[in-house]
Amino acid sequence: MKNIQAVLFDLDGTLIDSEHFYYSNWKPILAQYFGLEISYDDWIEYFAGHTLVDNVRFLSEKWGIETTDEFMWKETRAAYAKSDMTNIALMPYAAEILDELQAAGKRIALVTSSFRTTVDTVLGHHGLLSYFEFFVTREKVSRPKPDPEPYVLATTLLGLPKEQVVAIEDTSTGFTSAQGAGLTCIAVTRQAAERRKLVEAPILLPGLQEVRELLLPSLP
CATH class of the missing domain: 1.10.150 (DNA polymerase; domain 1)
Structure with missing residues (x-):
């Protein structure tokens, strides 16, 4: 990409x-x-x-x-x-992909239906909060995913053309939100139930390692 x-x-x-x-x-x-x-x-x-x-x-x-x-x-x-x-663990390659995207000069933000307290508790525990430029959390929007509002807000905050932004989601709910906002969305999940719902996603990958290889193909 x-x-x-x-x-x-x-x-x-x-x-x-x-x-x-x-x-x-x-x-x-x-x-x-x-x-x-x-x-x-x-x-x-x-x-x-x-x-x-x-x-x-x-x-x-x-x-x-x-x-x-x-x-x-x-x-x-x-x-x-x-x-x-x-006690909630990171998904495999979560820390690595954030580190490598930052090193490559990419801007990173979070768009979630969770509240900011959850974000701070879990990502703070893992020392990952500093990777994110901003957080679009549940209290920031009137209409959460699958409505496009969270991703419309995030795109506005970035101030970039939609063609330069990609969303990473694991559910059809999030995919619908990102797609509705006009963004390219990489769907990433190993859950069979979600994979069935995401069959129309143009990019459906099993994990963040594969996302890393797609976004940063020059890395070993």
Whole structure:
């Protein structure tokens, strides 16, 4: 890919291996309060990549579970605090690709549906915050992914032509957002459920190592 000047990264499932963390915290809440048992495949299929508000609405639409955003926010945040988000690992090659993109003079920013507190906790723990020029987090937008608003805002902040910007996403939700903003999006996931949803993505790769090879082909 030629003339790319900036790379916009998603966070959950793209740079950090957080889906097991979220699943392990939502699963007991759904079982205890609503008698709903979900598998990890269910989590990837129906919940991953969506906001809490979307997930609460989906619980009602698919399983008839009536709850509130406030209740689920309170319960999940308490669970996250007990589980310690600093235990969330980086995805393979996350640190390497950030380091190499920075060394190559590329601008880097984050576009995520997570809140800034999550970004600071996890990426701060891994010492990666300084790589990012700015953060478009959930509280920065009115309409989160899959709406294009987060990527429209990020492109505006960069001040670059869209042809010089690429987004990296692991879910169809994020891909739809980036594509809607007129950006080239590299989809990167090993999850079979997400790969099925991303079959129309022009670039679908299994991991960040392959993204690195695409964006920085001259590196060993």
